[in-house]
Amino acid sequence: MKHIYDSATDFAIFTVDVDGIVSSWNSGAETIFGFSELEMIGADSCVIFTPEDRANGELAFEMNTAAATGRAADYRWHLRKNGERFWADGVLTPIRDDVNEVIGYLKILRDITDKKLAQEELKRLSATDALSGLYNRASFDVRTQEMISLCERGGHTLHLLLIDLDRFKEVNDTLGHQAGDELLLEVASRLKNASRESDFIARLGGDEFGILQLGIRDPSLGGSLAAKIVHALAQPFGIGETVVEISASIGIASSPDDSAEASGLMRKADIALYKAKSAGRNGYQHFTDELDRIAHKRNQDSNALRAAVAAKQLSLVYQPIISCYTGQATAMEALVRFPGRHLSDYSVDYMIDLAQELGLIFDIGVWVFAEASKQLMRWKSLGISDLKICINTCAKELLHNQYLTSISDALVVSGIEAGDIDIELTERDAIDLEGNGVLEALVTAGFRLSLDDFGVGFSSLSYLRTLPVTTLKLDKSFLDGVPLQVSANAVAKSVITLAKELNLLVIAEGVEDKVQAQFLNALRCDAFQGFLFSPGMPESLATEWLMANRNSHPSHEAVSPAQ
Template sequence: MTPPLTNLITPGLAPDILLRQIYLNVRDFAIFTMDADGKINSWNIGAELIFGYTPEEIIGQDVGGLFTVSDESDGEHRLEMAQAGQYDRAADYRWHRRKDQSHFWADGVLTPIRDAGGEIIGYLKMLRDITERKLAQDEMRRLATIDVLTGLANRAAFDARRSEMVSLAERSGQLLLLLMVDLDQFKEVNDALGHQAGDQLLQQAARRIRAVSRESDYVARLGGDEFALLQLHVPSPSSGGVLAEKLLHELALPFVINGREVKISASIGIAVCPVDATTPDTLLKKADLALYHAKNAGRNRFHYYTEELDEVAHRKNADHNELRRVLHNGSYWMEYQPILAADGRVIAVEALLRLPGFLGQQPVEYVISLAGELGLLPELGKGVIWRACAQLRCWLDAGISGVRICINTCARELQSADYLTQLDTVLGAFQLPAEAVEVELTERDAIELERSGSQIIEHLRARGIMVALDDFGTGYSSLSYLRALPVSTIKLDKSFLRDVPSSDDANAVVKMVIKLAQDLRLNVIAEGVESAEQAVFLSDSGCGAFQGFLYTPALAVDDATTWLHQHGAGRR
């Protein structure tokens, strides 16, 4: 049993009056006691006002009920009692729970009550509600870390976060990009329109930077017209160039300040951790140097600190712009390579995309990836389909019949919502039957579609459109998928024909694949046939069709038309 509190008060102080004053009149502090097990056994008016419980409701209850649900579950009240027992006091600076389940922030202390022998027989708790002060302090701390004008992080917060993210990048092996962004012509705007207009420009620029960046990116205003962006978890350093290009585009768009259109640009410097630097200060220094380089080179551009990265990123930027120009002007074209049956008949023609200049010297996969990055893949695919089908219509009208047109595509294009509608429109426009078109995609793309649960190949086949696996055997575990993929044709990659027919091992592999395809009721086309010996071997092995330099390389449209006429296409 807890002894009377009068035993703890020095004689002569009228303890009963003092206790009555404390328990009945001290309203700003909650004062209560509990026994050694944590059961509350006294409760003052201040505790009643702060917590909302009357003495009748709370006395006899466990003190854990005054803590938040989380803290009670974690046993924080028991830990506090243990600390008070060990150190004769325990500070209480945490959220607490009222009767109505609302929370308040408390500042208090718990002290043990001991008997004459020093044994703990209870505890005395005193605390007060300082929620308003706590929230005010939190707001002050928040304001200390943000730039009041733009709402972004400020320089102090950026310096602290930069150190944290460099350490995280080092521990996790992730790349960390630092982009320093400086607004060009900002001083001119300030001088011409005044500081208020300059402030509006900074606010709008901050919103654009935040909108372009990822939610996980850390964006700060360092002061004046300088901003910084930290980006973690990027696939490669060149991601910085892609983001910088977007920022330059957005910041070059007109700003409207007080009803007046204002145009500026930006310069961006990029440094990569750990490629360029492994410490926070060095990373910042190198990004600053890259920014200086961008401004000296004429502004409205970005530069990497590393010259090699700079060259790669700018090459891709130039390629993006070139592809946009090519598609806008329609300055790409198609070449055509015939496919022949074993008896020499022309059964199909593959349409191959060709582009001018530097892009035309790159693998078509690179061009497709550029189009995907720019969101232009549907536009490019639509153009290829229209041109190829238009040419087939011309050949049919010229008496070249009995051939189908083979059109290359990829998983991303096939996953477009309107792909089938677009294909139906083209077939209708040129009055082509579905069997006149064969869609070719690589094994990798076909497997990607199958794994994603896409039904596009089934829909194509249901329409009567043939589907071929291009470059079959180039290393994507195709054999295990052949049974599941609803394709009609496989095109043996030219790598299969290396050392055929001179190598018994190479011959055995080709025969095995052709036999497997036959068992699965698939057509087989051999790509890259360059010699008569290869053609004879493939024919004897059961291969049904051939394509390659032995017959003809890909031809411009007029040459292809002449070739088809000369080789009897359309005559049976």
């Protein structure tokens, strides 16, 4: 029996009396613990337990459990003779005499440190983001609820900061995903430097990060950290040989004030983040009840818009574009409207932003293009042959993989040609599309491109040389102060002069009085659009207007712009 006992070198096998004093010690125990049989026989077995387990009375607890139930599992750190810790998996069973009294205990355990470390590494990997080394979304969700519970017990406040990087997509698109990954690593480093050691930082996915900050009931703490992060991330990043500038938008929600549930706290931080982005980005916003009300209303609007698009319950109005030389409408701009109790009171800009956010902009664009094309054909059938239709679009719509197919199909159904259509897009969208071939494909197909709302976005005159546009539409802000203010006149004149030198047609938007029209006419502006001539009109009124306009301005001969 002693031979078998000592042959089990992979297992530590030893016995102790009811006081924990070692009574036998096999060779496996010598190998694993480093103590010889001579050193351990008669010694207190507490020496193989860690100081924490000694303080907690773990040996006595194990023996009591084994005596009561027949066995006690041992799954913990133990100590070797040299002080090194190792992870052990073992079992303690009672030794009984002839009258069933416990006279000692048999312990069998093995060293599973390698297995434990491997498990810990797998656990760490499952809890962390592979790229940044920060915690991941799953860990963040679990930790959020744990810290909320801690707040409830200790009277603390938990601040949840939801961080979204502004303009990160531009870095990926222009410099590539490797540069984007390097930037995310730098962002993670700056977040750690800005935060306290006790703060819990995670990458939630893409360019979104989260921070949990536990502290006293002081609402300013979350804002102080957010301000530090906004400042830190606004500083330039060196990515390879390129200097990159981004910013951050941050939403803050606090527990228990805003929510005592992890999902609710996250939702409210997301609402605050959306507000921070809407306010111009590069800043932070605390959650408020007013933001919650707005979010609920936006959710209602989203449902109403989805239903309207699905049922094709949209409409178009048409606003004329008037030649400065003939007084005749050369084109009608198709403007989408969103009817219904929930949608009709909102601005079109709000609805378009919401449609883009919901991924509905392509469906809306397809419907608008098809309806406007069919309307133009109806006008042509009435003898109004020298008229074009202007249709607004945006980068998200143009980048859809079915966009070119959808407009080609609409042309076939309506019977009009690509040259009958001016496609309008803003400076921001035109710049986003530069270099990807979509604009060039439209020009090749015969469409004309107009740069809409010029002056609202970048107003970079250098882009006018490279973008394949034929028409420049001046935003109505260019008319502020015209013609009474010398500086306003000079700006309008310089832009129109440059556009003419680049062989671009110039259309002035937002013309509201005759004095403005006369001033622009003198500058050789090509066309006007605005309430001076007509607001947007539904199909029937637009048709009546066009017929009256043709009858009152039958000549296509140019007249002097000065007249």
